[in-house]
Amino acid sequence: MQIPGHLAVAVAESNLPMFQRGPRRLLIPLFLASLFPDIVDKSIGYIFHAMPNGRHFAHNLFSLLGLSLLAGLIFGPAGGWAWFCGHLGHLLADSGRMVPWFFPLKKYPFQKGRLKFDPIQLLQETVILLLVLIFSRKRDFFHKRD
Numbered sequence: 001m002q003i004p005g006h007l008a009v010a011v012a013e014s015n016l017p018m019f020q021r022g023p024r025r026l027l028i029p030l031f032l033a034s035l036f037p038d039i040v041d042k043s044i045g046y047i048f049h050a051m052p053n054g055r056h057f058a059h060n061l062f063s064l065l066g067l068s069l070l071a072g073l074i075f076g077p078a079g080g081w082a083w084f085c086g087h088l089g090h091l092l093a094d095s096g097r098m099v100p101w102f103f104p105l106k107k108y109p110f111q112k113g114r115l116k117f118d119p120i121q122l123l124q125e126t127v128i129l130l131l132v133l134i135f136s137r138k139r140d141f142f143h144k145r146d
Contacts, residue, residue: 001093002117003035005125008132009089010034015136018081026082029075033086036067037094046115053113055094060103064088 010031013019019026037058045054057063064087072080091099100108 001096002122002125003038004122004129006034006038006090006093007031008125008129009093010086011129011132011136013085013089016085018078018085022078025075026078029071029079029083030086033067033071033083034090036087037063037090042115045113052110054115055098056100056103056108056110059091059094059099061101062103062105064091 010033013034014027014030019030038054040058041051041056042054044057045051051057058067064084067087068080068084071083075082091101098108100106100110
């Protein structure tokens with residue numbers, strides 16, 4: 001999944017009750033976490049060439065839990081849960097392809113990859129992001145009138 005798809009998942013998650021009733025600042029860790037695994041792993045894999053591809057250190061359960069705890073210390077307990085939701089949403093959205101859930105405890109067949117953007121997929125995810133934003137705004141509009 002590319003950036004617009006991950007943002008669409010985060011926007012959809014922002015409609016969960018904890019984000020609707022909680023302070024708006026909870027959206028910061030939610031949206032940061034929705035992109036964080038790719039920022040870290042794609043940098044390590046494709047910019048620094050320290051791993052063969054862009055899914056390893058931040059695309060696993062250990063980083064999910066550890067970073068959620070760290071976010072909880074920085075943003076408070078609710079912020080930790082917000083990070084958890086954003087990071088988990090990212091991992092689940094990527095699960096159509098190999099996600100190394102138990103790396104580094106389990107060996108995974110990391111294949112050499114390269115960073116690429118599929119224009120059709122990018123367009124599809126952008127349309128989905130726009131639809132999620134529109135439906136979120138409509139929902140907000142109708143709930144404000146109640």
